[in-house]
Amino acid sequence: MLKGLYGVTDSHLLPDDNSLLHAAGQALHGGMKVLQYRDKSNDQQKRLRQAGALKVLCHQHQAILIINDDVELAAAVEADGVHVGQSDASVAEARTRLGDYAIIGVSCGGSLELAQQAVSAGANYIAFGKFFESKTKPDAKTAELSVLSQARQRFDVPVVAIGGITIDNAFQITEAGADMIAVVNNLFATPDIQLRARELSALYQ
Ligand SMILES: Cc1ncc(COP(=O)(O)OP(=O)(O)O)c(N)n1
Numbered sequence: 001m002l003k004g005l006y007g008v009t010d011s012h013l014l015p016d017d018n019s020l021l022h023a024a025g026q027a028l029h030g031g032m033k034v035l036q037y038r039d040k041s042n043d044q045q046k047r048l049r050q051a052g053a054l055k056v057l058c059h060q061h062q063a064i065l066i067i068n069d070d071v072e073l074a075a076a077v078e079a080d081g082v083h084v085g086q087s088d089a090s091v092a093e094a095r096t097r098l099g100d101y102a103i104i105g106v107s108c109g110g111s112l113e114l115a116q117q118a119v120s121a122g123a124n125y126i127a128f129g130k131f132f133e134s135k136t137k138p139d140a141k142t143a144e145l146s147v148l149s150q151a152r153q154r155f156d157v158p159v160v161a162i163g164g165i166t167i168d169n170a171f172q173i174t175e176a177g178a179d180m181i182a183v184v185n186n187l188f189a190t191p192d193i194q195l196r197a198r199e200l201s202a203l204y205q
């Protein structure tokens with residue numbers, strides 16, 4: 001089962017190509033296993049260029065690139081997969097477009113029922129959150145830590161945790177059974193991204 005650090009980029013934090021690629025490179029050197037390209041802008045040219053460059057970089061490090069929300073962008077850059085929320089494309093739609101080998105992750109909030117639906121539809125991982133106050137997405141609903149251990153026992157796909165995870169609270173998440181910790185701010189807004197990636201990855205060694 002895939003385990004470790006799952007970095008999520010944020011277009012406000014890493015607005016240009018240089019900052020994005022530098023930050024991603026540092027996190028990959030620090031041991032990040034999965035990178036999600038999360039860009040909320042409408043600049044399609046920029047999104048295509050950045051996602052394509054990230055794919056090359058991730059594959060140089062034997063890491064996985066996931067595209068947030070946008071199945072067509074994932075197809076265009078031949079990313080490893082896509083992450084969809086409850087109001088995005090369905091797992092079935094993403095699977096039809098991206099094929100059998102694509103990695104499809106689904107946001108389940110704090111709900112085991114949504115997780116069951118996602119797994120039954122063929123999701124390759126399920127994500128729960130938020131667990132702590134999040135600077136990136138302050139309005140996300142809070143999930144109970146216990147959902148992680150319950151999901152770990154019930155499902156055979158990796159359980160990903162997201163939302164306010166930092167180097168100081170991440171052990172609560174790993175102890176609860178999450179296979180991957182998904183982090184934006186505490187990874188990409190730190191002065192030494194490579195060191196932070198190494199510290200967060202060490203929780204799985
Ligand atoms: C790993 C992971 N988990 C949850 C989310 C949230 O996805 P979504 O519900 O689609 O919300 P936005 O990211 O689009 O704001 C995620 N991106 N990654």
Ligand SMILES: Cc1nc(C(=O)O)sc1CCOP(=O)(O)O
Pocket residue numbers: 008107109128129130131133134135136137140141162163164165182183184185186
């Ligand atoms: C993108 C996202 N989704 C969440 C959810 O709960 O579904 S929380 C979140 C933001 C995570 O960023 P940070 O690590 O800075 O808190």
